[in-house]
Amino acid sequence: MQLRRLSLENFRQFRNEEIEFATDDHANVTVVHGSNGSGKTTLLNAFTWLLYEKVDFDTRPDRLASEGAMAEASPGDEVTVSVTLEFDHDGASYRATRSAVYEKRSATDFDGQLVDDPSVVVEYDDGSGVTRPNNPENVLSQIIPERLSELFFFDGEDIDELAGIDNQDQIQEAIQNIMGLTILERATRHLDAVAGRFESQVQESASEELRELIAEKRSVEEEIEDFERKKQDNERAIEKVEEEISDIESKLATFEDSARLQEQRTAYQEDRQALEEEVESINDEIRNEIAENGFVPLAMPLIRETAADIDQLREEGVIPSELSDEFLNSLLEAGQCICGRDLEAHSDPYQHVASLRGQVASDGVEQGALRIVGHLQQFADRRTGFFDEVDDLIERRQETHEQITRLEEKIDDISTELQELDTPSPDGVSISEREAQREDKEEQKEELVAKRGKFEEQIETKQAEIDRLETEIAAQREERAETRLAQRRQRAAEHVGAQLTDSFEQLKDKVREWSNKEVNETFGEIAKKELEAEITEDFELKIRQQVGDAQVEVDKSTGERQIASLAFVGSLVNIARRRYEAGSDSEYFRGGIYPLVMDSPFGALDKEHRREVSRVLPTLASQVVVFATDSQWEGPVADEMTAIAGKQYWLDFDDGEGSGDSPRTHIRVEQTSAAGD
Amino acid sequence: MPKINIKYQQGELYQKLVDEYEVFDHYYEVLVFLAVVGYREDRVRRGGLTDGDDGKTSEAGLQNVYSRDLFHTVAACLAFQDTGDPEALVDREEHKRVIAEYAAGGLEFAREQFGQNAGDPTDAVVTYIKSRREDEPDGDIEGELKRIVESFDDEMMGYE
Numbered sequence: 001m002q003l004r005r006l007s008l009e010n011f012r013q014f015r016n017e018e019i020e021f022a023t024d025d026h027a028n029v030t031v032v033h034g035s036n037g038s039g040k041t042t043l044l045n046a047f048t049w050l051l052y053e054k055v056d057f058d059t060r061p062d063r064l065a066s067e068g069a070m071a072e073a074s075p076g077d078e079v080t081v082s083v084t085l086e087f088d089h090d091g092a093s094y095r096a097t098r099s100a101v102y103e104k105r106s107a108t109d110f111d112g113q114l115v116d117d118p119s120v121v122v123e124y125d126d127g128s129g130v131t132r133p134n135n136p137e138n139v140l141s142q143i144i145p146e147r148l149s150e151l152f153f154f155d156g157e158d159i160d161e162l163a164g165i166d167n168q169d170q171i172q173e174a175i176q177n178i179m180g181l182t183i184l185e186r187a188t189r190h191l192d193a194v195a196g197r198f199e200s201q202v203q204e205s206a207s208e209e210l211r212e213l214i215a216e217k218r219s220v221e222e223e224i225e226d227f228e229r230k231k232q233d234n235e236r237a238i239e240k241v242e243e244e245i246s247d248i249e250s251k252l253a254t255f256e257d258s259a260r261l262q263e264q265r266t267a268y269q270e271d272r273q274a275l276e277e278e279v280e281s282i283n284d285e286i287r288n289e290i291a292e293n294g295f296v297p298l299a300m301p302l303i304r305e306t307a308a309d310i311d312q313l314r315e316e317g318v319i320p321s322e323l324s325d326e327f328l329n330s331l332l333e334a335g336q337c338i339c340g341r342d343l344e345a346h347s348d349p350y351q352h353v354a355s356l357r358g359q360v361a362s363d364g365v366e367q368g369a370l371r372i373v374g375h376l377q378q379f380a381d382r383r384t385g386f387f388d389e390v391d392d393l394i395e396r397r398q399e400t401h402e403q404i405t406r407l408e409e410k411i412d413d414i415s416t417e418l419q420e421l422d423t424p425s426p427d428g429v430s431i432s433e434r435e436a437q438r439e440d441k442e443e444q445k446e447e448l449v450a451k452r453g454k455f456e457e458q459i460e461t462k463q464a465e466i467d468r469l470e471t472e473i474a475a476q477r478e479e480r481a482e483t484r485l486a487q488r489r490q491r492a493a494e495h496v497g498a499q500l501t502d503s504f505e506q507l508k509d510k511v512r513e514w515s516n517k518e519v520n521e522t523f524g525e526i527a528k529k530e531l532e533a534e535i536t537e538d539f540e541l542k543i544r545q546q547v548g549d550a551q552v553e554v555d556k557s558t559g560e561r562q563i564a565s566l567a568f569v570g571s572l573v574n575i576a577r578r579r580y581e582a583g584s585d586s587e588y589f590r591g592g593i594y595p596l597v598m599d600s601p602f603g604a605l606d607k608e609h610r611r612e613v614s615r616v617l618p619t620l621a622s623q624v625v626v627f628a629t630d631s632q633w634e635g636p637v638a639d640e641m642t643a644i645a646g647k648q649y650w651l652d653f654d655d656g657e658g659s660g661d662s663p664r665t666h667i668r669v670e671q672t673s674a675a676g677d
Numbered sequence: 678m679p680k681i682n683i684k685y686q687q688g689e690l691y692q693k694l695v696d697e698y699e700v701f702d703h704y705y706e707v708l709v710f711l712a713v714v715g716y717r718e719d720r721v722r723r724g725g726l727t728d729g730d731d732g733k734t735s736e737a738g739l740q741n742v743y744s745r746d747l748f749h750t751v752a753a754c755l756a757f758q759d760t761g762d763p764e765a766l767v768d769r770e771e772h773k774r775v776i777a778e779y780a781a782g783g784l785e786f787a788r789e790q791f792g793q794n795a796g797d798p799t800d801a802v803v804t805y806i807k808s809r810r811e812d813e814p815d816g817d818i819e820g821e822l823k824r825i826v827e828s829f830d831d832e833m834m835g836y837e
Contacts, residue, residue: 287799290806291701295713297806299751300818302716306754311825313763368753368766373829375750376822382747383818387810390803457795 001143002623003030003595004086004093010066011049011081012042012057013653017667019043021595021625022646029618029644030625032667033633034651039665040627044599047153050083050098052146053118065102065112068662073104079112089143089593092126096140110662144594147177151569152594156562156601171568172539175511178572179504191497194489210476217469224462231455234448241445248438257423258431265414272407275400282397286390293386296379303372303379310369319366415439511575512539518571519564522620526563526612533564541568559605566601566613570620577622595623602632611636618644680738681769683708685777686726687735688784690792698797705741709748712776715783716755717809722781739773752776 003021008014022030034040045055055064069079082099098120102112122136133139144152151174252262313319331353335343343350418435516535523533523543532544532551541564544551579591596617602610614637618624628637652666685708694700694707701707715721726734743749752772756765759778765771791801 283797283799286803287698287700290799290802291706294802294806295710295751296747298710298717298809299713299754301812302713302751302754302758304818304821306757307822307825309757311828314829318763364767365763369763370829372750372753372766373826375746376826378747379750380819380822387807390807394803460795 001593001595002088003597003625004088005084006043006046007082007084007086008046009082009084009099010069010079011046011083012064012066013039013068013663013665014042014046014667015066015068015664017665019649019667020647021623023623024646027644027646028621028623029641030623030647030649031633031641031645032625032627032649032651033630033671034627034665035629035653038651038653040599040651041155042665043627044153044155044597046083047085047597048149049118050085050096050120051140051144051149053098053120054146063111064100066662066664067110068656068664070102070104070110070112071662075104075106075109078103078115081118089124090126092124094122094124094143096120096122096136144592145177147173148594151177151572153597154569155599156603169539171535171541172508174568174572175508175515175539178576179508179511187497187500191493191500194493210473210480213469213473213476217466217473220462220465220469224459224466227455227459227462231452231459234452234455238445238448238452241441241448245438245441245445248434248441251427252418252431252434252438255423255426255431257421258418258435261414261418265411268407268411268414272404272411275404275407278400279397279404282393282400286393286397289386289389289393293382293389296382296386299379300383303376306372307376310372313369319369509537512537514575515568515571518574519567522567522570522616523564525616526567526609527560531560533567535568541565559609562601562603562605563609563613566617569596570617574620593622595625596621597625599627600629600632601626602628602637607636611640614640680740681773682736683739683742683773683777684734684736686722686781686784687733688788688792690784690788691735693792693798694802698799700799700802703741704735705737705748708737708776708780709742709751711781711783711787712755712779713751713783714786715779715781716758718783718786720782720786721759721778722785723778726781739769739776742772742776755779 002023004023005018005020007018009016019030019032022028032040032043041057045057048054048056049064065079065081073079079102080099081102082097084095084097086093086095088094098118100118101115103115105113120136120140121132122139123130123132124139125131249262249266252258253266310319332343332350341349343353415435415438419432419439421431421435424430512535519533519535519541523531527533527543530546532546533541534544535541542553543560543564544553573594573596576591577593580593582591601617602613605613610632618641626641633641648669650668650671652668653663654661654665655663687704691704691707695702695704701710739752742752752775753766755775756768756771757763759765759775760771790805791798794801
């Protein structure tokens with residue numbers, strides 16, 4: 001940033017004044033002479049108001065508008081306050097103007113009422129024409145961040161604070177600021193937020209729930225295994241009973257008295273099995289019928305409604321239609337209808353034919369409708385067919401069931417007959433006893449089969465539970481996968497944050513070392529030879545004295561502290577400039593060209609130190625602006641600086657008391673009167 | 678012709694009707710059947726998803742539906758009735774949409790009607806279909822459809 005011109009309009013006691021800054025490499029100092037109260041601090045404030053809308057006035061801080069301008073205005077008039085700064089930066093020329101409008105509310109109102117909030121306009125020209133960015137505040141803040149501005153626009157009377165006792169924070173902050181701390185802060189803040197978000201995802205992790213689900217699933221699986229075992233035992237029992245029944249029946253078939261009945265029974269049983277298979281095959285046919293045509297009866301309302309709608313379309317002549325829009329258009333263009341009638345534009349016949357357009361269905365729709373009509377009969381037939389077929393099948397099934405019942409009755413009858421035969425069999429067990437045993441076994445078998453059904457049902461229920469649990473577990477696992485991802489991301493975010501901080505810290509330490517070296521040299525040039533200034537590893541600006549072999553920290557006078565502080569500020573400006581000129585591509589510290597704008601920087605210095613400061617500071621910064629009283633200026637400062645003061649101005653303050661006017665300061669390029677203290 | 682897939686809600690009922698008891702041979706048959714049930718029972722799920730606990734979705738090719746003439750007809754009729762627009766009769770995207778939406782509604786109804794009972798659902802399905810028979814006397818339907826078909830025939834033959 002190289003300052004070109006500062007223009008003031010109705011800004012405090014400045015009505016319409018401007019300062020052009022010295023830009024010559026060999027005469028880079030601009031001196032503004034002014035007595036106390038003439039407006040030096042106001043000029044410093046003009047910079048901060050323009051750049052950041054910040055002012056720091058000791059007197060009447062709310063009054064920004066020129067008292068004189070307000071006095072001259074009539075109630076209801078508006079007074080515009082503005083500050084314009086022209087400067088060069090990064091190869092472009094800038095013009096930034098902040099303005100505020102005040103309205104005078106009454107004859108005695110000298111403060112004015114702010115009409116619009118102050119707004120800033122920035123224009124720049126980098127050779128490709130004037131650009132007016134939408135975000136002027138950001139543009140200015142990027143060129144010279146507010147925190148940095150405190151380093152370069154400063155009141156010399158406060159500067160010694162840097163070298164005060166508890167100054168580490170300020171020194172560190174100054175170094176961080178010039179390095180462009182905002183980038184790190186923003187990155188760190190974002191990374192923290194990101195890591196936090198991932199962490200809360202991790203905390204919301206449902207791992208506890210997942211463990212419970214898996215445990216539950218395992219326990220259900222064990223129950224299923226248990227049922228499976230019972231079912232297997234049950235099946236073995238059924239097989240055993242069936243074998244026993246079969247054994248008994250074989251024996252019964254060998255005895256003369258029971259052989260005929262047993263053979264009959266076996267035949268009936270075979271018949272029954274065939275009938276049961278028949279039932280199953282009927283069921284298959286019913287299923288087939290459902291799959292093939294089950295939807296047809298249910299679809300009838302849909303089909304009928306659609307058929308009626310299509311019929312309506314037919315009645316309206318929409319389908320089937322030989323008329324197409326294309327055909328109608330050709331008639332309209334030809335001006336004659338197919339019936340021979342003239343079709344004059346806007347005539348009734350014309351309108352009628354035209355209105356037919358869009359009513360006819362497209363070919364696809366017509367085909368679609370006709371396809372439906374073509375299948376209507378099939379729907380009607382199949383609907384009837386379905387009911388006929390299913391009714392028939394159900395009837396057949398019913399009959400088969402009845403046959404089965406009749407066979408079972410016959411089988412029961414045989415059993416009853418057998419139980420009435422007391423004939424002892426050759427092995428000593430009577431036929432009736434044997435049949436009774438068989439009946440017992442049949443009952444056992446029935447019970448076992450019923451039990452098997454229950455086991456199967458239980459297994460099915462448990463299996464459904466497993467399915468449900470597996471779905472939940474899969475969902476949880478997916479969440480867990482997200483959790484693990486979140487954890488990795490959290491760690492990555494923390495890692496990046498740590499890396500950023502670390503590399504920033506390293507760079508900061510390097511800057512501290514550079515600054516330390518600079519400060520030492522600068523301080524050495526200015527201060528008494530036996531004193532040395534240093535920026536310690538703890539970022540303290542210390543002044544030490546060589547006593548024999550040892551370095552002793554000494555109590556510093558205000559003047560010495562001021563020198564150390566100026567040396568420090570100067571070192572930063574110098575480092576930033578060198579960094580900028582070296583074309584650093586570091587993320588943090590690109591450096592930059594910054595002017596030093598100092599109000600009364602020589603206040604506490606004795607003559608000799610003033611001389612040294614005056615000599616050294618202009619070598620550190622590319623541009624120096626000094627506000628000084630005559631007494632600060634005269635003597636060694638003037639000796640050193642006059643030659644390099646490219647521009648000099650005098651603040652000519654008129655308190656207005658003599659003429660009854662309002663206080664006002666003119667900025668003059670020549671000294672008209674002594675600027676006293 | 679690009680392949681169009683119908684994304685539909687597939688409940689346990691699908692497995693029960695196809696895999697377990699083989700009432701239907703293919704999932705797309707169940708899909709069309711349930712779409713018809715949905716329309717019949719005035720149950721439609723816009724977006725095609727039900728609230729059921731079995732939120733599994735699957736896909737069926739629209740080509741499968743078209744492979745059977747009457748299925749194709751059902752799809753066209755559903756789309757037409759749903760939109761009121763004759764163009765929907767031949768709009769594949771509409772066919773795809775209405776099948777999924779009515780099948781989801783039909784699935785909900787069918788779950789209530791015959792999905793709850795354990796065991797073979799065949800008879801429950803038959804009972805349900807037969808229960809809807811009384812709503813439409815056989816003669817009426819045949820007569821009306823016949824009349825419409827004849828009207829078209831006459832017109833196509835140029836009798837009107």
